[in-house]
Amino acid sequence: MRWIWIDKFLEFRSGEFAKAIKNLTLAEEHLHDHLPGYPVMPASLIIEGMAQTGGILVGEANGFTEKVVLAKIPRAEFFGVACAGDQMIYEVTLTDLRSEGAVVEAKAFLDGQLLADVEIVFAHLDQSRSNQIFGPKNFVFTQQLLGVLDLAKAQERARHLPAPGDPARPGHPEGPDAVAPSPTDTGKGLTVPGE
Template identity: 75%
Template sequence: MRWIWIDKFVEFRSGEFARAVKNLTLAEEHLHDHFPGYPVMPASLIIEGLAQTGGILVGEAGGFAEKVVLAKISRAEFHGVACAGDQLLYEVSVKGIRPDGAIVDAKAFLNGELLADAEIVFAHLDNTRANQIFGPKNFVFTQQLLGVLDLARAQEKSREADASAEPGEAGNGQPVGKQP
């Protein structure tokens, strides 16, 4: 089973930038154990959410032709904690993409304040090499995680359609405020 640490993308610019949201709830079992009586999101899972956001951003830039794996956390700083009931906003910017991998700048915000700041390095593995090491299952870009990206794309198309509608019309071409 693979855990997904992104609830939805709220902005996605291919190969450049992604913004994603993670809502923390007591329905998540890890919060009951970390720490009992004071449910705090583990820092490692905040990093994983940032890495998933960045991994999708990097993988999508290459058309998901190769597997993208977390290679290294070059730097990570935490400035507080997130608890059940909080909403994290992940912002990831691509610093560079090369044939062998990518580097992203990743930040997590809580109530508009910087909670975590990291630099994450990803490696690209061609499918032949990746299959030798990990087997044929694509553990990085699971259907569930890619579904989060598909939802963001659909929302973006809807926003673009609404923005391109004539003034006084809804995104469906129907006059606003008039019933057929």
């Protein structure tokens, strides 16, 4: 089973930047097991949330043709803890993208305050070698993980639609694709002449 540490994307700019959210609830088992009686999010899982955000950003920049894996974390600084009831915001910027991998700068925020500042290096696995080791299935970009990105893209498309009732909205009676009613249209449905 693979755990997803992103609830949804708030912003996604292809090949540049991603902003994601993670809500911490007492329903998450790791909050009870990490430090019993003190439900804090382990730092490693905060890094994993930023890595998932960054991994999708890196993978999407190449059309998800490469298997992207976390290679190393050269720097990680934490300035506090995240507890049950907190809402973390991950902000990840793609700083370097090459054929062999990528580097991202990732930050986690709580209530607008910096919680973590991390540099993450990703590697692109060689296709022939990764197929020998892992098979053809893309174990990195699972449907569940990509579903988070699909939701963000759908929300973005919806934001750019005119509001309901706006004449510019497709299908609106006065909109650009409106069709004048025919003389046999009563408004309750189409009537057939001679009935």
